Amino acid sequence: MYTRDRVRLDADVYYPDAEGPFPVLLMRQPYGRAIASTVVYAHPAWYAAHGYIVVIQDVRGRGTSEGEFHLFAHEIEDGADTVEWASQLPGSDGQVGMYGFSYQGMTQLYAAIAQPSALRTICPSMVAFDLYADWAYEGGAFCYQNNLSWALQLASETARRQGDPEAYEALYAVAHAPFKVDPVCPRSELLERLAPDSFYHDWLSNPDPTADYWRRLSPKTYWGEVDLPMLHIGGWFDTHLRGTLRLYRSMAARSSYLQHLWVGPWAHLPWGRRVGSVDYGPAASSPIDQVQIRWFDQFLKGIDSELMHESPVHLFDLGTHQWRSLGAFPNPPKTPLWLAGNGLAAMGDEHGALTPQGGAAGTDTDRGAAIPDSFVHDPWRPxxxxxxxxxxxxxxxxxxxxxxxxxxxxxxxxxxxxxLLIAGEILVDVCCNADTFSFDLGAALSEVKPNGTVLQFTQGYLRIGTHYPAQPAPRYTIALQPTCIQLPKGSALRLSLSGASSPAYPVNAGGGTLPADSQLMEARVITVSVYSGTTDTPSRVMLPVVKSVDL
Incomplete structure (x- = not known):
């Protein structure tokens, strides 16, 4: 097909072996259309066999499509043009639905912004509604490892299209090697040399969430009156879960159409039963292909799939290894667990406690003063x-x-x-100070099993001193990844706090410089002191505890 500015975009089209007409399912992606997101979805031929024309398209400047690739820059207009073209394919009944995850999820949002008349429903998976907060940065910290890995992948595809084997091999080698880079400064000499037009440089040079760069590219800027039936899909260990939930809440609050949400126990990919070191059992194997067929049958074929009579929210319980069906995403009142330490919480797990009541802080017996729990972040061994x-x-x-x-x-x-059933968003309030203007706080919440195994099930991160400035009353809130987990009787909860999580995020150099301007040799040793007990601003974990009667 040709876009409105006469750029040729190429697609593979799969037809059912039957008489039409048929609705069209469209996926637009930047990785070469033969992949067709089969890392998480069934092959397009499977969808075609269910009575759909399936279109898998290379976006502008990717695969064999013409034009120059600029991250998300052309996806509104190109998406609208593609929907219109797909609706007029031979054998089409004029209706189009879209599916796909990650970049392929984002192309759905951009196409929907243009509100093409043929687009009847979308199934966005693992997306960023706010490109800054849901993808590029978390808690003000640059998402170093994920951003650089993805930039290397996209840059290598550009090198392949340009017929540059030396650049391709160099990028491929770095992308597939262990992540050994400057832990403080996330600038990439290789990308600067071989891919000077990469989005990575723009993301790194725009650390301010209010920058016009993010406003121009974020789907939420243009979302306005977009309203379609949407199937939202996410994973508890997916880096874009924040965006999936942000979009779902936005639509559930105002849409006149059905909005369903599925969140599995998955990372970004694959969507299988084993994640990390845990086998979540057969229920964790992805049901999403069958779910999407039911969804498309309902909204593209008019078949009653009984979706209207089902609970709209389906969450995988990381504790029971089963799905829970709810009327809404849980938002129960937060139950606090207070941090109680004696100044030795860094020296062994017997010294720091989580308690349902704020107890007395540990004190120095000679002076009667509260003793904070201090830890020392060393950039030599973050x-x-x-x-x-x-x-x-x-x-x-x-x-x-x-x-x-x-x-x-x-x-x-x-x-x-x-x-104990925890379901929803978890907040950690940390009362602390540091001996530098800028420092980081990483938090992890884990299940401590009776045998001593410590399995973390959610994490969060916060960079302090730039867009989250140090406070006169030093209390900071870390938003952890939302979750759903029933912890069994006999297990315990543990909160772990640290000053780094490298290389997921750049190590804070401590001087308040932006990551792109920081130097490894200038990174400081940072002492952070955490206050607990009965101080004026006590530290606590705010848990979304759900009673069984509320389900």
């Missing part, structure tokens, strides 16, 4: 990223060895007397 949603490999992993480091402070509850 706390490494481990599992979770922001690093590779992702998912739940045993962090008991990591928690034994003296630059990690831990607070552990008593063993649970009853099962």
């Amino acid at each position: 706390v490494p990223a481990l599992g979770g949603h922001a690093t590779v490999p992702p998912g739940p992993v045993d962090r008991s060895a990591l928690d034994s480091r003296t630059d990690v402070v831990t607070y552990t509850s008593e063993p649970l007397a009853d099962d």
